[in-house]
Amino acid sequence: MIPSNKNLSSYRSYLLKLPIFQGLSEQQLAPLLDTMQVKQYHKGEMVSFNADEHSKLYINFEGLFKLSKINERGDEIVLRIVDKKSIVSPMHFSQYYDVVADFITNTTLFYFPEESIGKMMADNHQFSLNIVQFLADGVQALMLSAEVLQLKTAKEKVGWYLVHSKISNTFELPYSKSLIAAYLGMKPESFSRALGELKKDGVILDNKKIKLHNGDELCGYCDPVTGSNCAFFKTSECTHS
Amino acid sequence: MIPSNKNLSSYRSYLLKLPIFQGLSEQQLAPLLDTMQVKQYHKGEMVSFNADEHSKLYINFEGLFKLSKINERGDEIVLRIVDKKSIVSPMHFSQYYDVVADFITNTTLFYFPEESIGKMMADNHQFSLNIVQFLADGVQALMLSAEVLQLKTAKEKVGWYLVHSKISNTFELPYSKSLIAAYLGMKPESFSRALGELKKDGVILDNKKIKLHNGDELCGYCDPVTGSNCAFFKTSECTHS
């Protein structure tokens, strides 16, 4: 069933499992969930997420989009790829800041108005902590990606993304190559050439599936935050021992 | 008087004026302020701010340092320049993330242990909101700087920094050219050449003082968030009308 503003109650159990609502009972959340709305966006649509019109907190229920900034020359930076269960909160942006949400597939967003989030925070300390955690994660993800974009070569960027996919997406590239290239601040051509370099080292990408000759070929591209989710973290095989 | 762990009470009025304590009375803050500690760092010192050892919230009372990441090749990215009254909170980093604090001048930091911040948040909703605001500002600053680093040419980066300094620092460069160059992800040589380009357009930098031929030469480099603090914002002279 496609969610509509009429049948939202059936999604409560889905919502309760999200990290942002962690530690909260259905009862505690009821006043917030009652204010939830739904909006559908279409593939190809581009929406300016400015705090003026979008002072809300969005949950991506279904679909995929990227948050980008584009300059006069048409160059793009992808600030975030927003997939299922991810949260975007233009309500926390300055009044004058805006990013473009560029929908890669048809997308269904749930959202809460700023006031209901504010009220929930005032009434429930755990929810405030969850918001703090969400923002702290955002700060850290942005610091990590600044580091990747600025300090790594093309080959290192792709290696880093592959090791990330290996660990969190079970050896599978989650998005198209050109989307990942944009996220890594490089052109598809450079991405493709970097993959060619990695192939020489025993890293093969077979229809989005990552295949490794020995198994440890990507470890040199790993970072400690990603590494902490790896099965070999802190073993002798891991470079972050 | 140099602050020591013995004479901290004399800094309460200074602390009360900080945005992070906004809306809070001295009385409300007392339990938190009682847990405050001081630490001095020396010019040239480099400290790894990892969440393990530095799970605290720091206030820069006096001095200047940068938060950087450095790769194997010695390339550096400056994530933030931390000057007086700025706040850094490694307590919000993941356990495995770390940045280097590189002290540019002798620096005095005040700090609070994670538990006292947590307790203050639990006891006082306004303080939680201030922490949320602090983190949201961090997210936005990082998004803006990702955009600047990735999408602007050398000349645009310098123009952007100058217009920023013009508006927030009354026509004066707040730091050394090489520090600003590093913050903008460029080498001092490129910074110098970009300044040369801008000079042709009527932007003169005379011993850190910004001097303009007509007055509007930098407006094309402005962004709306910075612009909102400009006297001409939303007048016909402003490009963000």
Add this chain to the structure above:
DNA sequence: ATAAATCCTTGATCTAGATCAAGACTTATC
């Protein structure tokens, strides 16, 4: 005031990745 250290500028050269172009492969549409 002078010496030493740092910081900044200018010029010559180099290079990683962008751009341009064309063909190959993959996926969707009728």
Add this chain to the structure above:
DNA sequence: GATAAGTCTTGATCTAGATCAAGGATTTAT
């Protein structure tokens, strides 16, 4: 199953900014 529309790859060339090098200016130390 043919055709069309994307998406990806490979090669040739270009370019913004890095690197290397040396001299000039400014700050700090003595």
